[in-house]
Amino acid sequence: MERFHGRVIRSVGDYHTVWIEPGAEVLCRARGRLKQRGSLVTGDLVTVALTGPDQGVIEEVAPRSTFLFRPPVANVDTAVVVMSLARPEPSLDLADRILAVASRAGLDGLVVLTKADLVDSQEASRISTPYEAAGYPVFVTSAPAGQGIEALREALSSRVSILAGPSGVGKSSLLNALVPGAALRTGEVSRKTDRGRHTTRHVSLLRLGERGWIADSPGFSNLSFGPMDPRELPGLFPDLQRFAGGCRFSGCLHQREPGCAVRQAVEEGSLDEGRYRRYLRILQEVSEAFERRY
Ligand SMILES: Nc1nc2c(ncn2[C@@H]2O[C@H](COP(=O)(O)OP(=O)(O)O)[C@@H](O)[C@H]2O)c(=O)[nH]1
Ligand SMILES: [Mg+2]
Numbered sequence: 001m002e003r004f005h006g007r008v009i010r011s012v013g014d015y016h017t018v019w020i021e022p023g024a025e026v027l028c029r030a031r032g033r034l035k036q037r038g039s040l041v042t043g044d045l046v047t048v049a050l051t052g053p054d055q056g057v058i059e060e061v062a063p064r065s066t067f068l069f070r071p072p073v074a075n076v077d078t079a080v081v082v083m084s085l086a087r088p089e090p091s092l093d094l095a096d097r098i099l100a101v102a103s104r105a106g107l108d109g110l111v112v113l114t115k116a117d118l119v120d121s122q123e124a125s126r127i128s129t130p131y132e133a134a135g136y137p138v139f140v141t142s143a144p145a146g147q148g149i150e151a152l153r154e155a156l157s158s159r160v161s162i163l164a165g166p167s168g169v170g171k172s173s174l175l176n177a178l179v180p181g182a183a184l185r186t187g188e189v190s191r192k193t194d195r196g197r198h199t200t201r202h203v204s205l206l207r208l209g210e211r212g213w214i215a216d217s218p219g220f221s222n223l224s225f226g227p228m229d230p231r232e233l234p235g236l237f238p239d240l241q242r243f244a245g246g247c248r249f250s251g252c253l254h255q256r257e258p259g260c261a262v263r264q265a266v267e268e269g270s271l272d273e274g275r276y277r278r279y280l281r282i283l284q285e286v287s288e289a290f291e292r293r294y
């Protein structure tokens with residue numbers, strides 16, 4: 001029997017749609033222990049034995065490089081944090097939290113600032129500069145003007161990404177601009193034909209460019225850190241981390257410790273104060289949750 005490597009791009013009940021390069025979709029069931037719930041999710045890299053022209057059986061699944069619970073999706077490389085520059089105002093608290101949670105899950109972070117047509121360029125760079133300084137790629141876009149879309153598509157063209165951000169910021173508009181025809185393939189249309197019955201939303205991967213994939217279900221919602229040692233948090237803020245080597249104490253949490261190089265960097269203006277404040281807020285929360293864990 002012929003065997004192929006592929007990627008699960010949709011998973012509904014016992015049926016998994018596997019994409020095999022350069023462009024065949026094979027409808028598969030799983031073999032043996034892979035039938036157990038959760039053994040296969042969208043994004044999994046699998047080995048398929050073909051049982052028909054477009055049918056097969058999944059025989060193996062590769063270890064996952066990353067995993068997100070909600071939606072369940074494996075091997076995502078990049079969390080694309082989407083915030084609008086206006087209407088609604090950007091929630092930087094949420095942006096920083098998403099970036100940190102994503103980093104903890106092993107994903108790269110990338111920032112998209114939408115609705116550039118609603119603000120002047122000074123306001124756009126006021127928001128973007130701290131993120132650029134932290135090392136995140138930042139894209140400023142406008143869906144109606146088509147601004148920034150091509151560059152973003154290029155940046156995402158060889159990875160697996162997922163959009164995250166609050167509702168109303170333009171995630172669906174962005175997805176439609178990035179993947180022509182995306183709206184036709186996502187839940188927003190299929191729900192109409194559903195005759196009022198409630199269906200579970202399944203996450204699918206949509207082709208982005210020639211080698212990339214993007215999850216059609218905007219947002220991963222497991223935004224709590226779960227039980228986490230607060231000492232892990234500084235490492236999830238690359239801009240703070242850059243100064244941490246200069247702190248007097250190696251386990252410095254950059255709060256009120258003497259000789260803290262991070263706090264000094266904020267005072268000198270070489271580290272964004274907003275990012276630092278939001279870090280402290282999240283640290284507080286994580287610490288309280290950690291103390292309550294038993
Ligand atoms: N002015 C402006 N409006 C936008 C832009 N992108 C999206 N919108 C509008 O913002 C609203 C929410 O967009 P949508 O894509 O549904 O956001 P989602 O909830 O994040 O999926 C809609 O009315 C869009 O037309 C943009 O770049 N500029
Ligand atoms: Mg939407």
Ligand SMILES: [Zn+2]
Binds near residue numbers: 244255259
């Ligand atoms: Zn410090």
